[in-house]
Amino acid sequence: AQSVTQLDSHVSVSEGTPVLLRCNYSSSYSPSLFWYVQHPNKGLQLLLKYTSAATLVKGINGFEAEFKKSETSFHLTKPSAHMSDAAEYFCVVSGGGNNDMRFGAGTRLTVKP
Amino acid sequence: DTGVSQDPRHKITKRGQNVTFRCDPISEHNRLYWYRQTLGQGPEFLTYFQNEAQLEKSRLLSDRFSAERPKGSFSTLEIQRTEQGDSAMYLCASSLGYETEAFFGQGTRLTVV
Numbered sequence: 571a572q573s574v575t576q577l578d579s580h581v582s583v584s585e586g587t588p589v590l591l592r593c594n595y596s597s598s599y600s601p602s603l604f605w606y607v608q609h610p611n612k613g614l615q616l617l618l619k620y621t622s623a624a625t626l627v628k629g630i631n632g633f634e635a636e637f638k639k640s641e642t643s644f645h646l647t648k649p650s651a652h653m654s655d656a657a658e659y660f661c662v663v664s665g666g667g668n669n670d671m672r673f674g675a676g677t678r679l680t681v682k683p
Numbered sequence: 684d685t686g687v688s689q690d691p692r693h694k695i696t697k698r699g700q701n702v703t704f705r706c707d708p709i710s711e712h713n714r715l716y717w718y719r720q721t722l723g724q725g726p727e728f729l730t731y732f733q734n735e736a737q738l739e740k741s742r743l744l745s746d747r748f749s750a751e752r753p754k755g756s757f758s759t760l761e762i763q764r765t766e767q768g769d770s771a772m773y774l775c776a777s778s779l780g781y782e783t784e785a786f787f788g789q790g791t792r793l794t795v796v
Contacts, residue, residue, distance in 0.1 A: 602782045614726075614774070614787040621782040660725050664781040670739050671716055671776075671785060673725040 572597040572665045576674035584682045589633075589648040591677045593661030596642065603644045604662040605635055608676075614660070620644060631655070656681045687788035689775050695794045696765055703761045704791045708777030715758050716785060717750055718774040726774055732758060765795045 577592040595601060605617040618629025625637040631654075635646045644661060661674040688707040696702050708715050713734050718726035729748065730740045734755035747765075752758040762769055772792050778785040 604784070613789050614776075616784045619784060664785075670728055670731045671778075671781070672728055673718070676725040 572599075572601065572663050573672055574661045574663045574674040576659075576661050576677050578677050579675065580678045580680065582680040582682060583651045585653055586650050589646070589651045589655065589679065591646040591659050591661075591679065593644045593646065593674060594642050595644060595661070595663045597663055597665045599665040602664045603635075603637060604664070605629065605633070605644075605646050606660045606662060606673075607657050608660065609657045617646070617659075651679075651681045653681050653683065655679060687775055687777055687786050689773075689788035689791050691791055692789060693792045693794075695796060698767060698795055699764055701761065701763045702765055702793065703759055704773055704775075704793075706758045706760070706775030706777075706788060708757070708775070709786055712777035712779055712786075713755065714778045714780060714785070715752055716776045716778075717758070717760050718776070720772045720774055720790070721770075729760070729773075762793075765793075767795045769793060770795045 573596045575594045583589055603620040606614045607617050608614050617633050618627045618635055620627045620637045628634045633648050635644055637644050658676045658678050660676050664671040690705045716731040717729040719729055720726045728741050729744055730750050732752040735752050747763045750760045772790045774790045776785040776787045
């Protein structure tokens with residue numbers, strides 16, 4: 571079985587300040603990990619993915635995430651938040667074998683002007 | 684390639700009625716997933732297919748739910764004897780494999796009255 575835990579249900583930052591959204595995973599296999607973003611009334615969009623290559627992964631819109639096996643973490647960061655980053659963010663784990671793809675509960679990011 | 688298509692986009696049904704949703708994945712994607720999402724929650728895994736084989740079904744899914752993917756192409760999700768608690772957004776996604784990005788459809792919003 572595999573799962574993800576998003577440690578914060580809500581994160582609030584000021585525009586121009588760094589963003590940190592935390593995710594821990596559990597998987598019996600070497601996992602693939604993803605971050606998806608969902609803007610209000612919009613579909614899910616991939617931000618970035620880790621699939622056993624470089625541990626520091628760069629995604630769209632200036633986001634990046636670092637895979638740390640020893641800590642079973644895959645935290646999402648951005649150096650400077652923009653108002654348009656306000657959305658719901660989901661950490662997702664996908665394992666090998668017959669494992670499916672599991673979502674975390676989500677972190678709502680609020681960006682204050 | 685027109686992306687993942689779901690039909691209908693919206694469905695209102697009376698309690699006790701049966702409903703069926705359709706998902707057309709991206710062609711050549713062998714994995715197809717169904718999720719349910721309620722307001723303020725992350726997508727909850729329902730079931731997934733590898734080609735035509737249904738490899739896993741959530742234990743949260745009651746016997747009223749059934750899914751098929753004949754010939755490994757489109758998929759249908761049927762809910763029998765709908766209940767008000769079934770009201771949610773039903774999301775379909777497809778991917779080439781567990782290491783690759785899953786593409787999501789716009790979802791089918793079900794309202795049970």
